[in-house]
Amino acid sequence: MKEKVDYNEANFDTYVSTESLLPGKKGRQAPSSLPQTGKVTVYKAGDILVSNIRPYFKKIWYADRTGTCSGDVLVFRSKQPEQSGYLYSCMRSDAFFDYIMKGAKGTKMPRGDKKQMLTYKVASNPSGATVDFIESALSQASSSSKEKHRLAALRDVLLPKLMSGEIDVSKVDLKQLNSHLEETLRPFGCHIPAAQKRGGPHPCEPPRSPNLQVTAPTGTTPLLPK
Numbered sequence: 001m002k003e004k005v006d007y008n009e010a011n012f013d014t015y016v017s018t019e020s021l022l023p024g025k026k027g028r029q030a031p032s033s034l035p036q037t038g039k040v041t042v043y044k045a046g047d048i049l050v051s052n053i054r055p056y057f058k059k060i061w062y063a064d065r066t067g068t069c070s071g072d073v074l075v076f077r078s079k080q081p082e083q084s085g086y087l088y089s090c091m092r093s094d095a096f097f098d099y100i101m102k103g104a105k106g107t108k109m110p111r112g113d114k115k116q117m118l119t120y121k122v123a124s125n126p127s128g129a130t131v132d133f134i135e136s137a138l139s140q141a142s143s144s145s146k147e148k149h150r151l152a153a154l155r156d157v158l159l160p161k162l163m164s165g166e167i168d169v170s171k172v173d174l175k176q177l178n179s180h181l182e183e184t185l186r187p188f189g190c191h192i193p194a195a196q197k198r199g200g201p202h203p204c205e206p207p208r209s210p211n212l213q214v215t216a217p218t219g220t221t222p223l224l225p226k
Helices: 081-091 094-103 130-166 173-190
Strands: 004-006 040-041 048-049 058-060 067-069 073-076
Touching: 040 073, 048 081, 058 081, 081 130
Parallel strands: none
Antiparallel strands: 004 040, 040 067, 048 058, 048 073
């Protein structure tokens, strides 16, 4: 996609740079800085963002919001919006990144060739069950990621206050706290076993992001827009 807006439209919550995309297909994190000049590319929820610098790092993210990105991040959009999650699962495969590297230019800092990427073929008629499963998994992964970032932000606010003594927890009754947690978690089908009360993994910790991967059969057709 090629829609551009002024750099001042970028913000830390939605801006994506090659630096903020995580290697190994692990999504994105907040950028360390924002652009100060020029234009940025617009992306929308359901788009697939791929870093075009050193493709072998396999930096890719399925957008769960609308935002902006740098010119070194390529934005792909499915011809069929309802199949955007399926397209992402295909592009997330190692085969896609191997394909990019075959057309990459440069040695020290190779860049992918977008025209060559657009010739990558995926099955254009996935089953409804496959599409529904992928969409459900991506939705759960997105919710888990947002909750993780919310809790991290809460930790960053509370921890300094705990360390400085501004918040005093020395008189907290842990038995009463565990009892309260059990009452809170019971409607969700969770309980706190004895091991957890002594300090173990949380029984309701968010699930890890699913390792989505769909192998496209041979003789398939391009699904990417030109």
